[in-house]
Amino acid sequence: LSHAQRQSLADAxxxxxxxxxxxxxxxxxxxxxxxxxxxxxxxxxxxxxxSSEPRDRAAHTYGKSFRxxxxxxxxxxxxxxxxxxxxxxxADVGALLDWCSSASxxxxxxxxxxxxxxxxxxxVGPGLAGALSIDLxxxxxxxEVDPGSRAARVQAGVLGxxxxxxxxxxxxxxxxxPQSFEHSxxxxxxxxxxxGHFATGPTHIDDFVESLRMCSPAGVLxxxxxxxxxxxxxxxxxxxxxxxxxxxxxxxxxxxxxxxxFRSSASVRFAxxxxxxxxxxxxxxxxLAPSNCRLLDRTEAAMSAxxxxxxxxxxxxxxxADHPVDRPMARALEICRDRGGSLPEPTTSxxxxxxxxxxxxxxxxxxxxxxxxxxxxxxDPAATWRRAFLRAPYVRDALATASVIVETFExxxxxxxxxxxxxxxTDAVHRALVEVCGTGIVTCRFTHVYPDGVAPYLSxxxxxxxxxxxxxxxxxxxxxxEAIVDHGGTITHHHAVGRVHRPWYDRQRPDLFAGxxxxxxxxxxxxxxxxxxxxxxxx
Ligand SMILES: Cc1cc2nc3c(=O)[nH]c(=O)nc-3n(C[C@H](O)[C@H](O)[C@H](O)COP(=O)(O)OP(=O)(O)OC[C@H]3O[C@@H](n4cnc5c(N)ncnc54)[C@H](O)[C@@H]3O)c2cc1C
Numbered sequence: 001l002s003h004a005q006r007q008s009l010a011d012a013x014x015x016x017x018x019x020x021x022x023x024x025x026x027x028x029x030x031x032x033x034x035x036x037x038x039x040x041x042x043x044x045x046x047x048x049x050x051s052s053e054p055r056d057r058a059a060h061t062y063g064k065s066f067r068x069x070x071x072x073x074x075x076x077x078x079x080x081x082x083x084x085x086x087x088x089x090x091a092d093v094g095a096l097l098d099w100c101s102s103a104s105x106x107x108x109x110x111x112x113x114x115x116x117x118x119x120x121x122x123x124v125g126p127g128l129a130g131a132l133s134i135d136l137x138x139x140x141x142x143x144e145v146d147p148g149s150r151a152a153r154v155q156a157g158v159l160g161x162x163x164x165x166x167x168x169x170x171x172x173x174x175x176x177x178p179q180s181f182e183h184s185x186x187x188x189x190x191x192x193x194x195x196g197h198f199a200t201g202p203t204h205i206d207d208f209v210e211s212l213r214m215c216s217p218a219g220v221l222x223x224x225x226x227x228x229x230x231x232x233x234x235x236x237x238x239x240x241x242x243x244x245x246x247x248x249x250x251x252x253x254x255x256x257x258x259x260x261x262f263r264s265s266a267s268v269r270f271a272x273x274x275x276x277x278x279x280x281x282x283x284x285x286x287x288l289a290p291s292n293c294r295l296l297d298r299t300e301a302a303m304s305a306x307x308x309x310x311x312x313x314x315x316x317x318x319x320x321a322d323h324p325v326d327r328p329m330a331r332a333l334e335i336c337r338d339r340g341g342s343l344p345e346p347t348t349s350x351x352x353x354x355x356x357x358x359x360x361x362x363x364x365x366x367x368x369x370x371x372x373x374x375x376x377x378x379x380d381p382a383a384t385w386r387r388a389f390l391r392a393p394y395v396r397d398a399l400a401t402a403s404v405i406v407e408t409f410e411x412x413x414x415x416x417x418x419x420x421x422x423x424x425x426t427d428a429v430h431r432a433l434v435e436v437c438g439t440g441i442v443t444c445r446f447t448h449v450y451p452d453g454v455a456p457y458l459s460x461x462x463x464x465x466x467x468x469x470x471x472x473x474x475x476x477x478x479x480x481x482e483a484i485v486d487h488g489g490t491i492t493h494h495h496a497v498g499r500v501h502r503p504w505y506d507r508q509r510p511d512l513f514a515g516x517x518x519x520x521x522x523x524x525x526x527x528x529x530x531x532x533x534x535x536x537x538x539x
Contacts (some may be wrong), residue, residue: 009395010331010402012488015531019439019463022402027142028075030055036093038082038103049085052134056084060133061122064393065395065500066407069400081108081133082147083120088138090250093215096134097248101217101527106131108531109244112159114180117498119192119243125532134248136187142166143251150256151210151225156187156249172256176205178494187249190440193241195494197389197419198267199293199449200284204494205240208255212239216247216524225253238520243496244522244531258321263290264329265318266382269311273297276312279339281415283316284449285483288328292317293449296385300443300459304392305385314341315382322484330431403464405437405473409480410493414453417488422456424487425480429460432479436472448493455493499533 001009008022014022035054042050051057057080062068071077084104087093099109108134110120122131136157143152150172154163160181168172178184184194189205190212195205211225212235223235238244269275280295281352294315301307305315314331318325333343386528399406413421426442433440440462448455458480465470481504485491491504517536521528528538 001394006398006401006518009398010404013399013404013461014463017216017439017441017461022404022463023466025073025466027073027401030058033058033075033077033078035077038130040103040132041123042083042085043099046085046092046099047094049087049096050083051086052083057081060084060110060113060120060135062329063113063118063120063498064120064180065116066405066473066498068116068118069397070469070473073401079121079123079131082130084110084133084135085314086135086138090139090213090220092519093134093248093250094220096132097215097217097529100132100529101525104527105529106532107529108133109137109191109248110189111157111191112180112183114188115192115496115498117499117500119190119496119531121533122267123499123533125260127481128529128532136185136250139187139250145170145172145256146253147172149227150258152256153251153253154186155251156190158186160184167256168259168445171259173259174208174254175257175260176203176208176533179393183393184479186252186254189242190249190252192496193494194496195448195455197447198220198291199447200258200289200291202255203448209236209240209282210253210255212253213251214239214247214249217527218524220250221247221524229270233522242495245521245535247528260319262321262323262324263317263319264325265382266316266329266343267305268314268316268333269338269345270314270336270339270341271311272340273534275340276314277418278286279336279341280314280446280449280454282335282339283332285451286331288318290316290328290332290333290449291319292382293446294385294536295446297444298439300445301385303443303459303461304461305381307381308450313381313385314383317382360404386440388508400469403466403471405440405460405462405464405470405476407473407477408457408459409477409484410495411484411489411491411495412448412450412453412455412458413487413489418454418456418537419485420429421487421489425456425458425483425496426491428479428483429476431477433460433462436475437464439463451538455478456489466517497535502533502535 010022010024033054035057038052059079061077061080062072075093084492106124106128108122113120124131139155139157141155142152178194178196194205201207213222226278256475276295292315296313298309300310301313302309305313307313317326396406429442443459445457446454447457485504485508491501497505521538
């Protein structure tokens with residue numbers, strides 16, 4: 001967005017929330033950056049793969065969390081990688097890891113760089129001579145499709161849109177759509193166990209993995225391609241979520257799906273949050289498997305779905321490539337009505353606010369057809385919410401230039417823990433917002449629902465002090481994280497651990513498991529060069 005667009009966005013927000021004006025600042029140009037001189041040089045055999053250009057080093061310094069965006073916009077790039085490597089194939093990856101192991105250089109795998117937990121940062125710990133960011137962007141092909149088994153062999157560096165473009169001519173889709181779909185890769189999804197944005201499975205990348213191939217300093221490890229196997233602990237499970245500390249994932253066989261064509265969606269209003277939560281739980285416990293089952297609290301609904309601020313909103317969706325979905329929708333709505341939910345007046349030619357359609361469009365990205373800000377309003381709350389959801393990352397970055405603290409955190413807990421969890425976490429965040437920023441709002445929505453629990457996703461908006469936004473956010477995040485771990489939640493449901501969640505991950509992870517993970521790392525990465533600081537310390 002232009003400077004003027006960003007300022008008017010910030011003005012609209014601050015007016016709406018009654019805050020004083022926040023002034024937009026412009027990010028530095030690459031030529032103005034003062035990066036430290038690279039500490040390492042690649043050997044001649046690898047020189048053609050490596051770059052020490054300021055633009056490359058700057059672009060690989062951070063991921064895309066709020067604290068990353070703010071520091072980047074201010075030109076604070078204290079720990080850039082010394083070099084950025086772009087391997088052409090797995091052999092190149094192996095050669096780079098060999099060099100890093102022998103020269104004690106930190107090797108940080110880099111997919112799309114959309115990590116929000118410091119997963120691609122390059123701080124160099126003791127005993128390491130420098131840092132190499134390994135960008136997998138050139139490994140971007142679908143190599144093979146097995147139509148009979150509906151699976152594809154895919155390289156790790158392919159970005160979401162390119163993957164779907166390569167599968168579309170076959171009528172197939174991975175149907176894995178994290179909000180960062182445009183900016184993240186298959187390898188990053190596998191390494192972080194990303195969550196797609198369907199409410200019930202299959203939606204996690206874990207659900208789609210048939211086999212994996214990883215290049216580690218100790219050699220290449222490939223798991224067997226199977227639909228399921230009871231042969232001991234699953235090797236895929238060790239590599240999934242390993243966040244680049246065990247090796248570089250180079251490719252995977254992934255389960256695909258036919259493109260859905262039957263869809264039904266509806267939105268239900270609730271005057272009472274507890275009733276809305278009960279209805280959501282009952283829908284998923286009835287085994288209905290909605291593709292969308294997103295409960296928005298009233299503030300979230302007002303901010304992003306055109307809500308009136310007095311009703312919580314449950315967005316429901318069903319889809320199938322094989323059969324009409326009006327029956328499960330009808331049953332879900334019956335459950336909602338029994339719990340006091342009401343359907344809004346029809347907004348289109350559909351009846352009862354329910355839009356049952358046989359759709360020609362088949363992915364969230366196709367149907368959004370663009371993610372740049374526009375008016376964002378529609379009479380259909382689900383459509384309004386969806387547009388706001390797709391724009392959110394762009395709006396977040398724009399507001400960050402106006403020192404607005406705008407960030408999210410996510411967790412999961414059982415249904416029985418949820419009421420206490422929700423109270424404790426929102427109270428802790430409210431207190432922190434008042435203490436740190438004087439004011440601010442926190443909203444809650446459900447991203448995923450399970451028969452035994454829920455993944456709550458909280459968003460924070462507050463006026464930051466120019467120059468202090470990062471430390472202010474760190475205080476709010478710490479208060480939230482303490483409350484999450486103390487009240488039955490996980491420190492992350494799908495954003496991964498990285499460096500940011502380490503203190504709380506270390507508390508929730510069993511000690512004996514930490515020892516086992518450390519032993520696996522020692523076996524695959526004996527020199528301890530892979531992604532230091534992420535997940536676990538080598539020794
Ligand atoms: C606006 C926004 C929305 C987001 N929405 C979602 C969401 O809906 N669901 C979700 O799950 N996450 C979400 N995220 C977080 C992030 O997009 C995911 O963690 C994603 O899986 C990261 O993929 P990437 O390719 O960008 O990986 P990167 O950010 O490049 O890397 C992530 C981690 O994986 C490691 N890594 C990357 N590639 C490899 C590889 N080939 N082999 C080994 N290790 C590797 C890196 O070293 C790093 O530790 C969001 C982030 C943003 C900024």
